[in-house]
Amino acid sequence: MDSKLKALIVDESSIRAAIIEDGLREAGFTHVVRLETTDRLIARIGEIDPDIVVIDLANPQRDTLEQMFLVSRLVKRPITMFVDQSDSEQTRAAIEAGVSAYVVDGLRGDRVKTIVEMCVTRFRAYERLETELSEARNALEDRKILDRAKAILMKARGMSEEEAYGLLRSTAMNQKKRIADLARSVVTASELLG
Numbered sequence: 001m002d003s004k005l006k007a008l009i010v011d012e013s014s015i016r017a018a019i020i021e022d023g024l025r026e027a028g029f030t031h032v033v034r035l036e037t038t039d040r041l042i043a044r045i046g047e048i049d050p051d052i053v054v055i056d057l058a059n060p061q062r063d064t065l066e067q068m069f070l071v072s073r074l075v076k077r078p079i080t081m082f083v084d085q086s087d088s089e090q091t092r093a094a095i096e097a098g099v100s101a102y103v104v105d106g107l108r109g110d111r112v113k114t115i116v117e118m119c120v121t122r123f124r125a126y127e128r129l130e131t132e133l134s135e136a137r138n139a140l141e142d143r144k145i146l147d148r149a150k151a152i153l154m155k156a157r158g159m160s161e162e163e164a165y166g167l168l169r170s171t172a173m174n175q176k177k178r179i180a181d182l183a184r185s186v187v188t189a190s191e192l193l194g
Helices: 014-026 041-048 062-074 088-097 109-157 161-175 179-193
Strands: 006-010 031-035 052-057 079-083 101-104
Touching: 006 014, 006 041, 014 031, 014 052, 014 109, 031 041, 041 062, 052 062, 052 109, 062 079, 062 088, 079 109, 088 101, 101 109, 109 161, 109 179, 161 179
Parallel strands: 006 031, 006 052, 052 079, 079 101
Antiparallel strands: none
16 A cells, blocks of 8 residues: 555544554555544545545434435545444445445454455456446447448448548548547538538
């Protein structure tokens, strides 16, 4: 774990926060900030700019949990959440909200380091999957646009599919554009003129 990473602990209990802080320091974190309240939490996270957020909710109320789940959706950082009790609905909501580690009745100093490391690893894996999914969606969208542009050229110029693709490719290279961007221009022009 990189010791330059900054950790934020959100915990009303100084005793429980000390357990977490000791575990974070053991994991190599030298800069640990603690908030005692969840007031303005999203704004405070933005100000502090931590690399990881550890939230400890001894006996969470439903409203508090929902607020924490909202935080995890909005804050693109690894989040570890310790709770003393939970049900399957709360656990599912935490996972769907993007909490990287949701630990029920497991706050022990000797476990914090391992849990935090797992949280960061899981967050990074999830982030990679999101990036790959986004790239795949973009590639699919580019492919659809390219197919539409080829169809427009085939119809307008009486070309074969290979000829239409060749024209798009050579024009994109000559104009130093991505072929997908040129295809979007062809589709847009066709819609304007059509």
